[in-house]
Amino acid sequence: MTQSAIGVTRVPLSERAGVIRSLQILVMLGFVGTWEILSQVGVLDKFYYSRPTLIVPTIAEWITQPGTTLFRDIGVTLLETVLGFAIGTLAGVATGYAFARNHLLGAAFDPLFSMFNAIPRLVLAPVFILAFGIGLASKVALGVTLVYFIVFFATFTAVRDVDPAFIDNVRILGARRRDVTFQVLLPAALSAIVASLRTSAGFAFAGAVVAEYIGSNEGVGRRIAVAEAFFDSTGVFSGIVLIAMLALALDGLLQLVESRFSRWKPRRER
Amino acid sequence: MTEAVISLHGVSKVFHPPRQRPYVALEGIDLDIQAGRFVSVVGPSGCGKSTLLALVSGLLPATSGQIVLSGRPVSAVRSDVGFIFQRDALLPWRTVRENVALPLRFRGVPATVAGSQVTEWIARVGLSGFADNYPHELSGGMRKRAQLAQSLVNDPPVLLMDEPFSALDVQTRNLMENELLELWGASRKTVLFITHDLEEAIALSDELVVMTAGPAGTIKARYPIDLPRPRSVTEIRFSPAFVALYERAWNDLRDEVLRSYQRSLSAS
Ligand SMILES: Nc1ncnc2c1ncn2[C@@H]1O[C@H](COP(=O)(O)OP(=O)(O)O)[C@@H](O)[C@H]1O
Ligand SMILES: [Mg+2]
Numbered sequence: 001m002t003q004s005a006i007g008v009t010r011v012p013l014s015e016r017a018g019v020i021r022s023l024q025i026l027v028m029l030g031f032v033g034t035w036e037i038l039s040q041v042g043v044l045d046k047f048y049y050s051r052p053t054l055i056v057p058t059i060a061e062w063i064t065q066p067g068t069t070l071f072r073d074i075g076v077t078l079l080e081t082v083l084g085f086a087i088g089t090l091a092g093v094a095t096g097y098a099f100a101r102n103h104l105l106g107a108a109f110d111p112l113f114s115m116f117n118a119i120p121r122l123v124l125a126p127v128f129i130l131a132f133g134i135g136l137a138s139k140v141a142l143g144v145t146l147v148y149f150i151v152f153f154a155t156f157t158a159v160r161d162v163d164p165a166f167i168d169n170v171r172i173l174g175a176r177r178r179d180v181t182f183q184v185l186l187p188a189a190l191s192a193i194v195a196s197l198r199t200s201a202g203f204a205f206a207g208a209v210v211a212e213y214i215g216s217n218e219g220v221g222r223r224i225a226v227a228e229a230f231f232d233s234t235g236v237f238s239g240i241v242l243i244a245m246l247a248l249a250l251d252g253l254l255q256l257v258e259s260r261f262s263r264w265k266p267r268r269e270r
Numbered sequence: 271m272t273e274a275v276i277s278l279h280g281v282s283k284v285f286h287p288p289r290q291r292p293y294v295a296l297e298g299i300d301l302d303i304q305a306g307r308f309v310s311v312v313g314p315s316g317c318g319k320s321t322l323l324a325l326v327s328g329l330l331p332a333t334s335g336q337i338v339l340s341g342r343p344v345s346a347v348r349s350d351v352g353f354i355f356q357r358d359a360l361l362p363w364r365t366v367r368e369n370v371a372l373p374l375r376f377r378g379v380p381a382t383v384a385g386s387q388v389t390e391w392i393a394r395v396g397l398s399g400f401a402d403n404y405p406h407e408l409s410g411g412m413r414k415r416a417q418l419a420q421s422l423v424n425d426p427p428v429l430l431m432d433e434p435f436s437a438l439d440v441q442t443r444n445l446m447e448n449e450l451l452e453l454w455g456a457s458r459k460t461v462l463f464i465t466h467d468l469e470e471a472i473a474l475s476d477e478l479v480v481m482t483a484g485p486a487g488t489i490k491a492r493y494p495i496d497l498p499r500p501r502s503v504t505e506i507r508f509s510p511a512f513v514a515l516y517e518r519a520w521n522d523l524r525d526e527v528l529r530s531y532q533r534s535l536s537a538s
Pocket of ligand 1: 285286295313316320321322
């Protein structure tokens with residue numbers, strides 16, 4: 001905030017919600033408009049890059065088509081995301097916690113985990129499809145491997161680095177082992193999970209979509225693969241737009257969850 | 271003479287850090303503290319003050335010697351003491367009220383009984399308006415008050431304090447010191463108070479213990495402090511008796527601080 005000469009506090013332009021929102025809309029419209037115009041005048045080849053005025057009707061058709069499978073596809077992708085996220089998180093928390101509490105275990109597995117973590121895990125998608133088939137399992141498996149390491153390392157660091165003063169203090173206050181676990185260690189782990197929630201859920205979603213794209217007979221990733229097979233760039237872009245929308249919605253939802261669980265944190269750490 | 275509530279005989283503590291030589295932190299500590307006394311320990315940093323409190327509370331086992339607290343030998347963590355840590359030890363994900371309620375919860379005190387005790391202690395330390403705030407929303411002084419309430423809600427007979435006010439600004443610190451004396455005057459708990467601030471130690475205490483520099487920190491001198499009570503820590507500093515005592519103790523402490531400083535130079 002700045003003080004004007006007459007002593008009235010004024011919110012600078014850059015901090016006004018209305019101004020920011022208008023600029024954001026302007027930038028989006030500019031992007032879509034440029035795309036459309038470049039395509040209309042022929043700078044961008046419509047065959048490869050499609051154009052917004054073709055994409056919007058295609059998505060509308062997907063939605064309104066009689067007997068549409070769009071919602072089933074979305075449902076399948078979201079189910080894979082949720083399962084990959086839930087299983088990856090549970091496994092990550094359990095092992096991250098155990099490794100942080102048991103130094104020997106942590107030390108023994110450190111090289112192996114570092115190696116697995118170094119593999120770009122999207123390349124495992126074909127392996128999982130071969131191993132688990134083109135159904136749900138291979139998509140969930142890819143999501144799990146992506147989510148697992150994020151949650152494992154977040155939990156491991158959070159539990160290992162718990163301030164020993166917290167533990168000493170609750171022990172003096174009469175905490176038993178169980179109380180130390182439930183009042184100090186698990187809340188510290190939970191805070192790490194919440195902090196990594198948006199990243200890990202985003203990866204679960206990406207894992208599901210990529211695995212669908214590579215080998216599946218349903219899901220939104222599958223739509224892109226099908227469109228691609230028919231050289232239908234409008235279909236490919238419609239699928240991408242759809243995925244972006246879903247990802248945004250998912251992230252917005254998780255932001256709500258995150259802020260609900262972060263009330264105790266200083267603002268700059270949220 | 272009443273029986274000692276805290277008593278240490280020939281206590282020593284050796285640390286065995288991995289891949290380093292063992293470090294003798296404390297050696298040959300003999301100390302008896304009678305019920306209701308306020309005893310302060312000063313010494314250069316690294317002389318083993320925090321270690322001493324960890325031993326008395328059972329957070330760390332002594333390497334040798336005997337420690338008896340309220341008539342029972344210390345062999346495990348003792349929850350019949352209050353312990354104010356130097357660093358903030360309130361759980362950041364719990365509100366003031368929830369933090370203060372923790373010790374009652376651990377003891378299985380029914381929620382209704384606990385609730386009124388908690389409210390009463392929060393009021394006593396002047397935090398009534400902040401019961402539902404999280405620690406990060408409070409000032410440093412307020413967090414110390416919350417910790418006092420948390421440590422005292424069980425009414426432990428012994429209070430151990432490790433440089434509790436060292437992170438506070440001078441005004442807040444003096445305020446907290448006076449309030450601590452008031453709380454202590456009303457309850458007459460036995461207090462073992464660690465500080466590196468000689469003025470604070472003398473202003474608060476019945477007895478001052480000066481420690482030698484580490485390694486092998488031990489007790490160098492003990493001074494009874496017969497200044498009249500009730501005291502105001504801000505005013506007592508100007509009394510001639512205080513100044514005389516300060517000078518005598520400072521002679522002892524200065525030597526140890528210098529020694530500690532020289533050792534830290536030669537070590538690095
Ligand atoms: N867990 C530990 N392992 C090894 N050395 C320790 C440990 N805790 C404390 N020390 C050493 O013991 C000495 C005394 O520490 P401390 O009691 O914290 O000193 P003070 O509180 O007087 O500053 C220091 O030199 C410190 O490095
Ligand atoms: Mg210390």
